[in-house]
Each structure stands twice: as structure tokens, then as C-alpha cells.
Amino acid sequence: TRRGIFMQALSRIEVPENYIDSGIIKNRKGVLALLQKMLKETIFGKITSREAVASLPEVKTFAKLIAVDYSGKNLGRAVEHEMEKHIPFDPHDINYDWQLIKKEGGIKKILINVAPKNIADDYAGLLIAAGLIPVALEIEAVSICRSILPPAHCAKGTTFIVDVGATRSSLIAYAGGSILFTISLPVSGKKYTKIIAEKLGLSPEKAEAAKIICGLNQKAAEGIIAKILEEMTSELVKKIKTGISYLNTHYPEFGHVSQIYLCGGGANLEGLDAILTKKITIDTSIGNIFTNIEMSQRQENKYFQEELATLKKIAANNRHTQNFSPTFAVAVGLALRNIYTDEI
Known part of the structure; x- marks a missing residue:
């Protein structure tokens, strides 16, 4: 509307583990x-549109900013040729798109997004x-960058976004109006839970509860849970530092990492932002998925106040949703696509 976005x-549903495995739909029905x-x-609300923008699984996709040395008229052909040097897929079995980010003489900085054809066809067919x-x-x-970062994101240096999901996690490097690269991370919400269950001989349900209640809080449960989680968090820190080294080596022109944002359900792990800030010495906080939604105006609206009350009630009854917003980062970014598609 004229008053903003x-x-x-808003809708959400839990998906059983055996329905989708590593991004591949196993139980289509x-x-x-x-x-x-x-x-x-x-x-809350009602879904009236039939048009849908969907995300493809991170483990099956690839994004990277590449340099193409070309001054001719057929840039698309040049991008295809250069892209083959970077992608981990057979070029004949992919769907891809690309965006010109920056020109530096004859050098073109191009953001490529790649996904296997069979995965894209499967998801489109399901919709x-x-x-x-x-x-x-x-x-x-x-999608994540679009939900957390403003359209004209111009922070000095590079921004890292760490998406900690239930079954997989990833690091996104963003600078100069573009994703630079993504890296898979060796942690996930369920992996945290599994380690706690194995170390303490707990059922998955009790291990999950312990993770949520205690997190990385050294004062909770005598610090037992925090100590277990810190072992895995150390792996996360190492991988993020690897990402920083990769950035400094391959993309030095974009400057150092100035901010780290967390999103995904795992971002709710108590104390994770503080631990990363301390060990990496870069300010880390949970990303705000409502950055591009007019929250202040919405809060003045009686209908939205009812929506907020509903969400707070859900959070009070379910510790899993005590901070629901990071979980919806991808969904919000997808919904904003047709508005900010040129910016991010």
C-alpha cells in the first residue's frame, strides 16, 4: 500500500524428517x-494469491560472484563459458540466471545462481x-539477504549472514549490492540436539528441551549443556574464520567483515550471538526479518495488534517459537521478491 509493505x-507447518532428504522430495504425496x-x-490472515515464489534447497544450489573479462556484445555466452569453471554441476543439467553487478573496464562482476534442472522441475511441479x-x-x-538487509544496503565492508537451520546451515557473504559467495557450515539445530542426546544419554525430546532451555548459558544446568554445545560452536567459528580468509584472498576490494547476522531456527540458541561476537571479534546479532516491512505503522493498526497477540500466545505455549522471526527469513524474502528483485 502507499503506507508501506x-x-x-503467515503460515507454518512442520515437515517430517523422511519427507525431504538433503533437499530432495522423497514423499511427494x-x-x-x-x-x-x-x-x-x-x-493469521488469509492467502488469496495463487502466484508463488519458492526457494530451492541450499544444499542443491550454488551462488557466487565471478569476474568475466569480456568487451563484446554477447555477454551471456561469455558468462556461460566462465561459469563452467566455478560450478560443481554438469553445465548441461542446470538451470541458471545471472546478474551484472559491476563494471570495471573490460571486467564484469557477475552474480550467478545455479540449480540442477531435476530439482527445479520437481519443486515447480509440486507447486x-x-x-x-x-x-x-x-x-x-x-531470499535471506532480501529479508534481512535493506534494499540500498551500503554498510562499510562485507556483511556475513549465518543461516542456522534444522538440518543444514550456511554462510552468506554480501557486499556491494551482491552475494559474493556461500559456504556450507558443519552445524544444524538437529545436530546440536543429537550431540546432547548422545553425550547425556537423553531421548531426542529431552535433549531438544535441554538445548532450548539452557543453550550456551554457563549458569544453566551447571554449564553442562553449554560445554557440549561449545564444542560444536567451535567448529562453526572455524568455518566462519575460513570464510573471512576466503573473502580477504578472493574479494579484497570489498573490505573486511563488519557485521554478522544470524537467522534460521538455530539463531534462537541462547548465547550464540554473544559467543560468536567474542570469539570472532565481529559484532554478531539476530537479523531482523522485518527490516523491509513497515512494522511501526502496522503496530498502530488494531488488526495487526491482534496478529501480534496471536504470535505471542504461540510463543508462550511453545518454546520452539519464542523468537519466531529468524525462522521466517526465507519466506519473507521470497514474498518481497517482486518488490525488491532488482536490488537484492
């Missing part, structure tokens, strides 16, 4: 049923089966 509806249910049973119209499929990293 507003959230019309089951996933389709969940998708249809999620469209009908929203947390169609659910009665939706696929407008676009994009990689998660792009």
Missing part, C-alpha cells in the same frame, strides 16, 4: 498434502499440483 498472512494444508490453515502458479524459483541465500 504489510504482511497479509505427503509434502503436497502439507503444502495444501498450510495454504488453508494460516497463523502446480498444489494449485499454485510458480512465478520464480530462487536460492535461499538471495
Whole structure:
């Protein structure tokens, strides 16, 4: 609207582990049923549009800023040729798009986004089966940046975004209006839970509860849970430092990392932001997915106050959603695509 961008509806549903494995849909019928249910049973609001923008699984996609030395008229052909040197897929089996980010004489800085054709076709087919119209499929990293960073993000240096998901995590490097690269990380919410369960002989349910209640708080449970989690957090720190070294070696022109944002359900782990700030000496905080939504104006609206009350009630009854916002980073970014598609 003229007053800004507003959230019309919000929905969420849990997906059983065996339905999707490493981004590959294993139980199509089951996933389709969940998708249809999620469209009908929203947390608040009503979904009226049939158009859909969906994300492709991070583990099956690739994004990188590459340099193309070319001054001719067919830049697209030059991008294809250069891209083959960087992508981990057979070039004949992919869908891709690219965006010109910067010109430096004959050198063009190009952001490439790549996904296997079979994965893209599978996800698009699922949307169609659910009665939706696929407008676009994009990689998660792009959606996350769009939700957390303002369109004209111009922070000095480079921004890192660490997406800690339930089954996988990734690091996104962003600078100069573009994603520079992404890196897979050796941690996940479920991996944290599994380690706690194994170390203390707990059931998965009790281990999950211990993780949520104690986190990295040294004062909780005599610091036992924090000590276990710190072992894995050390792996995360090492990988982030590797990303910093890679940035300094391959993209020195974009400057040092000035900020780290956390998102994904794992971002809720108590004390994670403080630990990363201390060990990496770079300010780390949970990313605000409402950066590009007019929250102040919405809060003055009685209807939205009811929406907020609903979300707070859910959070009070379910510790898993005590800070729900990082979990919706990808979804919010996807919803904003047609508004900010040129900026991020």
C-alpha cells in the first residue's frame, strides 16, 4: 500500500524428517498434502494469491560472484563459458540466471545462481499440483539477504549472514549490492540436539528441551549443556574464520567483515550471538526479518495488534517459537521478491 509493505498472512507447518532428504522430495504425496494444508490453515490472515515464489534447497544450489573479462556484445555466452569453471554441476543439467553487478573496464562482476534442472522441475511441479502458479524459483541465500538487509544496503565492508537451520546451515557473504559467495557450515539445530542426546544419554525430546532451555548459558544446568554445545560452536567459528580468509584472498576490494547476522531456527540458541561476537571479534546479532516491512505503522493498526497477540500466545505455549522471526527469513524474502528483485 502507499503506507508501506504489510504482511497479509503467515503460515507454518512442520515437515517430517523422511519427507525431504538433503533437499530432495522423497514423499511427494505427503509434502503436497502439507503444502495444501498450510495454504488453508494460516497463523493469521488469509492467502488469496495463487502466484508463488519458492526457494530451492541450499544444499542443491550454488551462488557466487565471478569476474568475466569480456568487451563484446554477447555477454551471456561469455558468462556461460566462465561459469563452467566455478560450478560443481554438469553445465548441461542446470538451470541458471545471472546478474551484472559491476563494471570495471573490460571486467564484469557477475552474480550467478545455479540449480540442477531435476530439482527445479520437481519443486515447480509440486507447486502446480498444489494449485499454485510458480512465478520464480530462487536460492535461499538471495531470499535471506532480501529479508534481512535493506534494499540500498551500503554498510562499510562485507556483511556475513549465518543461516542456522534444522538440518543444514550456511554462510552468506554480501557486499556491494551482491552475494559474493556461500559456504556450507558443519552445524544444524538437529545436530546440536543429537550431540546432547548422545553425550547425556537423553531421548531426542529431552535433549531438544535441554538445548532450548539452557543453550550456551554457563549458569544453566551447571554449564553442562553449554560445554557440549561449545564444542560444536567451535567448529562453526572455524568455518566462519575460513570464510573471512576466503573473502580477504578472493574479494579484497570489498573490505573486511563488519557485521554478522544470524537467522534460521538455530539463531534462537541462547548465547550464540554473544559467543560468536567474542570469539570472532565481529559484532554478531539476530537479523531482523522485518527490516523491509513497515512494522511501526502496522503496530498502530488494531488488526495487526491482534496478529501480534496471536504470535505471542504461540510463543508462550511453545518454546520452539519464542523468537519466531529468524525462522521466517526465507519466506519473507521470497514474498518481497517482486518488490525488491532488482536490488537484492
